[in-house]
Amino acid sequence: MINNVERAVRTRHIKNSVFxxxxxxxxxxxxxxxxxxxxxxxxxxxTSITWAFLTHMPKPVGETGGGILNAIVGxxxxxxxxxxxxxxxxxxxxxxxxxxxxxxIANWARLSIDMLQGVPSIVIGIVIYEWVVKPMGGFSAISGxxxxxxxxxxxxxxxxxxTLKRVPAGLKEASFSLGASYYQTTMRALLPAAMSGILSGVxxxxxxxxxxxxPLLFTSFGNPYLSANITKPMxxxxxxxxxxxxxxxxxxxxxxxxxxLVLIIFIFLLNIITKIxxxxxxxxY
Amino acid sequence: MxxxxxxxxxAAKSNFFNAEERTFRLSLSAIALILILILVGxxxxxxxxxxxxxxxxxxxxxxxxAWDPVTNDFGSLPFLVGTxxxxxxxxxxxxxxxxxxxxxxxxxxxxxxxxxxxxxxxxLLAGIPSVIYGFWGxxxxxxxxxSIETSVxxxxxxxxxxxxxxxxxxxxxxYAVSITxxxxxxxxxxxxxxxxxxxxxxxxxxxxxxxxxxRSGIFAGILLALGRALGETMAVTMLIGNTHSIPHNIFAPAxxxxxxxxxxxxxxxxxxxxxxxxEMALLLFIVTAIVNFIGRQIIKQFAYDDK
Numbered sequence: 343m344i345n346n347v348e349r350a351v352r353t354r355h356i357k358n359s360v361f362x363x364x365x366x367x368x369x370x371x372x373x374x375x376x377x378x379x380x381x382x383x384x385x386x387x388x389t390s391i392t393w394a395f396l397t398h399m400p401k402p403v404g405e406t407g408g409g410i411l412n413a414i415v416g417x418x419x420x421x422x423x424x425x426x427x428x429x430x431x432x433x434x435x436x437x438x439x440x441x442x443x444x445x446x447i448a449n450w451a452r453l454s455i456d457m458l459q460g461v462p463s464i465v466i467g468i469v470i471y472e473w474v475v476k477p478m479g480g481f482s483a484i485s486g487x488x489x490x491x492x493x494x495x496x497x498x499x500x501x502x503x504x505t506l507k508r509v510p511a512g513l514k515e516a517s518f519s520l521g522a523s524y525y526q527t528t529m530r531a532l533l534p535a536a537m538s539g540i541l542s543g544v545x546x547x548x549x550x551x552x553x554x555x556x557p558l559l560f561t562s563f564g565n566p567y568l569s570a571n572i573t574k575p576m577x578x579x580x581x582x583x584x585x586x587x588x589x590x591x592x593x594x595x596x597x598x599x600x601x602x603l604v605l606i607i608f609i610f611l612l613n614i615i616t617k618i619x620x621x622x623x624x625x626x627y
Numbered sequence: 628m629x630x631x632x633x634x635x636x637x638a639a640k641s642n643f644f645n646a647e648e649r650t651f652r653l654s655l656s657a658i659a660l661i662l663i664l665i666l667v668g669x670x671x672x673x674x675x676x677x678x679x680x681x682x683x684x685x686x687x688x689x690x691x692x693a694w695d696p697v698t699n700d701f702g703s704l705p706f707l708v709g710t711x712x713x714x715x716x717x718x719x720x721x722x723x724x725x726x727x728x729x730x731x732x733x734x735x736x737x738x739x740x741x742x743x744x745x746x747x748x749x750x751l752l753a754g755i756p757s758v759i760y761g762f763w764g765x766x767x768x769x770x771x772x773x774s775i776e777t778s779v780x781x782x783x784x785x786x787x788x789x790x791x792x793x794x795x796x797x798x799x800x801x802y803a804v805s806i807t808x809x810x811x812x813x814x815x816x817x818x819x820x821x822x823x824x825x826x827x828x829x830x831x832x833x834x835x836x837x838x839x840x841x842r843s844g845i846f847a848g849i850l851l852a853l854g855r856a857l858g859e860t861m862a863v864t865m866l867i868g869n870t871h872s873i874p875h876n877i878f879a880p881a882x883x884x885x886x887x888x889x890x891x892x893x894x895x896x897x898x899x900x901x902x903x904x905x906e907m908a909l910l911l912f913i914v915t916a917i918v919n920f921i922g923r924q925i926i927k928q929f930a931y932d933d934k
Contacts, residue, residue: 358828365735368727369745375797376752379763386766435662438655451659454666460851460919461669461912462858464885468892468908469669472676492665499662525651553756556860556885560892580758580861587762588865595766602759609754617747 380606387603390596396604399568400582403591410601412568416483416577419570420562421552423487428494429544435495436502436540437528459496466492467557475561483569483576486562490554494547501543505536542619549612553605555580579605670912677906679898688906694871696895701903703910705873709788709881710911712874713863714856716792718849721800725852726845728800729807734829734837737812753801761865764794769866776878784868787880791867795856803852810844810929811837844929850922854915860885884911 394409401408435451442448466489474485509532517527533540558564563575564585579601586598680688684701691702728749736742765786772793773785814837822832838845868880869890884907895901 354828354831358830361830361833362735365727365730368724369731372724372728372800373745373748373752376748376755378767379755379759382763382767383759431658431661434655434658438659441655442652445656447656447659447663450663454663456923457666457916457919458662460854460858460915462860462885462915464858464860464888465669465673465908465912468888468905469672471892472672472905473668495662523645523648523651525647528651549754553754553758555756555758556889559889563893580756583762584758584861584865587758587765598762602762605756606759609756610751613750613754 383599383603383606386596386599387601390600391603395597395600400566400597401593403593406593408593408597410579410582410597410604412565412577413579413582413601414604415568415570416562416565417552417579419572420483420486420490420558420576420578421548423484423572424490424494424551425544425548427487428491428547429498431491432495432498433502433533433540435499436506437533439499439503440506441524441528455496455499458492462556463493463554464556464559467560470557471560478573481561481563481575483562483572483574486558486576486578487572489557489561490551493551493554493557497547497550498540498543501546502536502540505539505543506532508539509535538619538622542616545612545616545619549609549616552609552612553580555584673905673909673912677902677909680902680906683899684903688903692871692873696897696900699897699899701899703884703887703903703907705871706882706884706887706907707910708873709867710857710883710885712788712877712881713792713795713867713883714853716788716877717795717799717856718853720792720796721803721852722849724796725800725803725807725848728804729811729845730833730837732804733808733811734833749801749804752797757798757859757861758865760794760798761862764790764862764866768793772878779878781876781878784878784880786866786868787878788867788874789877791863791881791883792877794862794866795859798859798862799852799855802855803848806848806851806926807841807845810841810848810926813844813929814840843925847922847925847929850918850925854918854922857918858885858911858915860889864889884908 394407396409396414397411398407398409399411435455438445439448439452470485470489470492474488475481478485513531513535514527517531522530558578558581562578562581564581565575565577567577569576583598583601583605586594586601589595680701683699684691688701688703689707690704691700692704693700693702694705695701728745732742732745736745768790769785772787772790773783776783776785818836818840819832822836827835863883864886867882867886869882869886870880871882874881888904888908892901892904895904
């Protein structure tokens, strides 16, 4: 009898520890891909990143060397324009949602943000093609920026709303008691207090869109030359990676590895900055 | 609280005739309206641009596997099948891992350096762009899969359904994990403690309390990950093999809706061809919208129940 009970308890304990070690093992296995990917990127990419790589144009097939200057400049311009379009718009939506949470269209706006976040990026590319590229008569950098800007709206709006909700009510009351209007309170008291949260939302959204390729395929299209004309096709780092990765030429693939490493380093840096920003300045007032 | 509301009302009243104030409110509402219009506009644009294809193919578009730009005969069945198969296969692969990490971070190691490290690693995994996953898959994974295929005895394409699903699984893992972890952390402490006090082991607590409690939330996480997987373009395009036929085994090359759009949209000539591709985008939009909507509703319900 006692023997049976003991055996049952032992089986339960064994099951318990087997399960625990199973969970730990699966967790470690799941993290392996990241290590593999980073290892390969560094191994393949580190040799191609030189000063010349960052400051020269890609060379034609058959010649060695060359860089990705056109893609770096293109990405910078496209992302910068996307920020100009998206940031004020998204912050305004965040302010609206936190200040008038019960207003008639607030719920619809919130639903739209959720839905917009789920729209596949390629679908956004097609829609911007219909909205901007077709009327303009050709691919252009600005259309790519608009596509990316739409993808930036949900994260920034959400970050703004969440941070503004955490700003203490006392700050708002103090501002009202001085006779400030809603407008003045929002612009001079609430937004500055929520700045760090909004900023980290903005940086995170930049990190998210800087690697997007699918919405750029039908909008900014890519360009083998250096261009700063926003009404013409423009190159960008993710597009360059895609085009050179599927090309059959070793030299181009090497450029793509280098470009991938540059892109990853950029995105990781942005992530780290966000982390620090979140930790350093929580909501202050 | 009452004091605050009073203050707010007074502030609102004294400023009611203030022009600046009214413009501020109105412009904020207008911007929110524009946001809603963008979403409605996306749907309407897709719908109106796919009308030529809907008129030309009708329901046949969903059930035919013809894809012939010359005779304008389009059916999206192989791509529908391809999209569903890659996404479901990826979900199947990711499920045990996301559950394990969710338990690891939400139950076993909720704080401390280990869990912080794993959280950051998973965040980094979410930050890697799709195109880099595809590139890595093409040069690292494809040779490995090819050698597996040779030893199994199927045609060694290397690229195909399995390879694409594998990379897709890595890509959607962070999304599945983040929600699984959150719902597992939300399991009330007193329920777990009650089970412990009855002498349950940790495994039994997880099996009998934690998992049943968080089941709907975990399901919602899977739905949201599915929404990601369905619309994922670049990595899948680079690894799926792009053939216009229904795959006959899981190693065979196939094609998905986003990949077809990515590959053919810029080269499509003729109204009906372009329109057929846009109709596929419309399908994708509707399916992902439904999947995401259900997932989010479940999570909201879950958060509500918790209070």
